[in-house]
Each structure stands twice: as C-alpha cells, then as structure tokens.
C-alpha cells in the first residue's frame with residue numbers, strides 16, 4: 001500500500017450528514033453498529049466529523065499496524081484517554097513521551113516471566129475458591145462475580161492486599177467514573193464536575209473512594225516494608241520514589257491505573273466467554289474435558305497448568321475476537337500524517353476498533369460464528385497480525401496482556417471443571433463504554449456436573 005498524493009480529509013470517503021450532530025448522536029446511541037456500518041459502507045479509511053473534529057476509522061490491519069507500531073512515535077493517545085487523565089492522572093495508560101518510556105521500563109519487570117509463575121499460583125487459588133463457594137442451582141450475576149475475582153487477583157498478585165471488603169465499592173466507583181467518556185462529559189467535564197448535579201456528585205464520590213483505596217495501599221506498604229521475595233509492584237514504585245526517580249503523585253497514578261485497568265477488562269473477557277460457552281455445548285464439553293484431565297493428573301504448579309490448557313486458550317482468544325473487552329483504540333497524529341493517500345491532519349482523531357476489524361469477513365469467514373478452531377497454529381498462519389489486536393500493539397501494547405490471559409485461562413479451567421453456567425436471559429447486549437460490558441449484567445444459574 002504505497003503512499004500516493006494526499007487526499008484532503010473532506011475528500012476521504014465517509015458520510016456527509018445534513019443535520020449537524022448526526023454522527024455524534026449515532027455514535028452515542030450505538031457505537032458498535034455505527035462503526036461497523038462505516039467500515040462496510042466506506043472502506044478501510046472512513047472519515048466523519050465528531051465533536052467538530054476530523055475523525056477517521058481505520059479498519060485494515062496494515063493501517064492499524066502502521067499507526068500502533070511503525071509510526072507510533074508520530075501519534076499521541078486519542079481524545080478519550082486524554083480526558084481520562086482527569087480521573088486517572090498520569091499513570092501508564094495516559095502518559096506520553098519520555099515519561100512513559102521511563103516508567104514503562106520501571107514497571108515492566110513486574111510483569112516478566114519469573115513474576116508470572118508466582119502470580120499464576122494466586123490466580124489458580126482465587127478461581128478455585130470462587131468455584132468452591134458456589135452451590136448447585138445458585139443464581140450468580142456472572143459479570144459481577146468475574147469482576148470480584150479479577151479485582152481480588154490484582155490486589156493479591158500486584159499489591160499483596162486482600163481487597164474483598166472494598167470490592168463492591170470499587171465496582172460502584174468505576175461505574176460512576178465511566179461517564180466521563182460520554183460525549184457531554186468529554187466536552188464539558190471540567191465544568192460539569194464542579195456542579196451540584198447528581199451525576200457530578202457521584203463522580204466526586206467515586207474519585208474520593210479510589211483516592212482513599214490507593215492512599216491506604218500506599219500507607220500499608222510503607223508500614224509493612226517490601227516483601228522478603230523482593231517486593232511487589234508498589235514496593236518497587238515506592239523505592240523509585242525514595243531514590244528521587246518518581247514523584248509521589250505518579251506513584252499514586254500508576255497504582256490506580258494498574259488496579260483499574262488490571263481487573264475490569266479481564267472480567268469482561270471472562271463474562272463473555274461464559275456466555276459463548278453456554279451457547280456452544282461442544283466447545284464447553286471440550287474445555288471441561290481438558291480442565292478435568294488436568295485435575296486428575298495435576299502438574300506441579302499453576303504455571304504448568306496454563307501451558308497444558310491449549311484448547312481453553314483458543315476458546316478465550318475466540319471470545320475476545322467476538323467480544324473484545326477493549327473495543328476501540330484512539331490516537332491523534334502530532335503532525336499531518338499521510339496514510340495510503342489519505343491525509344490525517346494533526347490533532348484529528350484516529351479510531352481503530354477491535355470490534356470492527358475482528359469481525360471482518362476478509363480475515364474471519366463467517367465472522368459472527370464462535371469457532372475456537374480459528375486459533376489453531378495452521379488457521380492463524382494465513383491472517384495478518386493486526387487482524388487481531390485485543391491488547392493493542394507497539395510501544396503502548398497492554399503491559400498486562402500476559403497476566404490477563406494466564407488469569408483468564410486458569411479461571412476458565414478451575415470453574416469449568418466444576419460447574420456449567422446456564423444463562424437466565426435470552427439475549428445480552430454489549431454495552432460499549434470504556435470496556436465492552438454486558439448491558440444489564442449476565443445472570444446465570446450454576447449447574448452441578450456429574451463427576
């Protein structure tokens with residue numbers, strides 16, 4: 001795809017609405033359908049105007065690779081994450097430039113292989129203890145249960161802390177904060193948050209809750225001192241602060257980002273996987289068999305378990321293709337950027353949607369079907385790399401990608417070996433906010449298996 005003469009944004013293909021605000025209205029009402037229609041109707045680079053900005057949807061894996069990897073240095077994060085800075089501060093997710101590179105280097109070792117082996121043990125224990133707390137016939141709200149599980153794992157693995165007492169409040173705070181990504185808040189947030197409106201009061205409450213959680217984590221770590229095994233991620237951040245390499249606010253912001261980004265996405269991946277398994281009994285049976293075989297012949301540690309759960313991993317990959325927890329990634333070019341003849345002006349919005357590209361029939365025949373076999377080595381070999389990017393890519397790729405997959409595979413095996421989950425509603429709509437949540441939750445009944 002060579003770069004040819006630039007096409008001005010207004011000449012790039014895209015909808016030209018007569019009524020101002022139509023794109024915003026459609027995007028707000030149902031972003032998944034809006035973006036899917038755009039790619040279908042206007043091709044791999046579609047242009048529209050959103051909140052007065054030139055906005056582009058890139059659907060082709062090669063274009064996505066160029067923006068996320070090859071020319072990553074020519075872009076900054078998109079408007080959504082820029083605004084999230086008001087909530088998340090300057091943690092890894094929202095930082096830019098040299099500060100991001102320095103802090104990523106600092107935090108990366110806490111996600112390396114040696115650490116993962118230890119985390120896997122915690123992940124397995126927490127999943128087994130959740131599965132053992134359920135009773136036959138019990139009705140569970142799976143999305144909430146998975147959120148609780150993943151929060152407990154992040155608390156114990158990354159912060160040596162049991163967060164069970166705070167889990168419910170943290171979940172409510174997260175719900176309240178997600179509204180800052182609504183178009184009204186994206187535009188008027190700084191003003192809205194100071195008003196006496198109920199939504200603003202909830203916002204202030206949520207921020208205070210999270211501030212308190214993070215402060216308590218920091219104080220506890222100060223009192224306890226680093227763990228004998230070399231300490232956890234917060235010990236390492238505090239050590240960097242004591243050495244004058246990081247300021248206290250940045251330590252706070254990294255902690256908050258790891259706590260939030262480290263659980264909500266994985267929880268959604270798991271909830272959608274249970275939903276798909278409940279509707280695909282053959283895949284469910286195969287996953288169960290794999291999990292049960294492991295329980296009969298247990299490997300010496302949880303990490304070894306992960307390496308043997310190959311079908312379970314394929315199920316997870318396919319679930320994240322169909323229901324990617326991060327459904328869109330935004331970037332903005334620092335200077336005018338030429339992409340295959342399209343000029344993306346400096347400051348414009350560039351969207352790359354996992355939802356759209358993961359359902360493109362060019363890479364996934366019969367894209368709506370749940371087929372874990374798509375993830376065999378052979379089936380994968382013919383697809384472009386960025387036809388699948390649940391964790392992003394390039395220098396800003398998810399730091400927790402390995403952590404999340406290990407955790408999800410272990411949770412599917414621990415729970416799947418013990419229970420079948422039966423849905424209690426016919427349909428669950430995806431709700432695309434910061435993550436792709438099941439709208440209205442996911443009530444399911446816990447069914448006993450014959451052992």
Ligand code: HEM
Pocket residue numbers: 077092093094104154257258261262263265266269324325326329330389390391392393395396397398399400401403404405
């Ligand atoms: C299924 C689960 C997860 C999904 C789908 C997911 C997805 C993503 C995506 C797409 C990005 C890139 C955003 C961008 O480029 O703008 C990202 C970044 C990030 N994620 Fe995850 N994530 C998951 C789990 C986790 C976990 C478990 C953690 C931490 C324990 C985590 C921490 C982060 C952080 C800190 C970043 C920012 C990295 C940087 O910019 O250097 N995520 N995630």
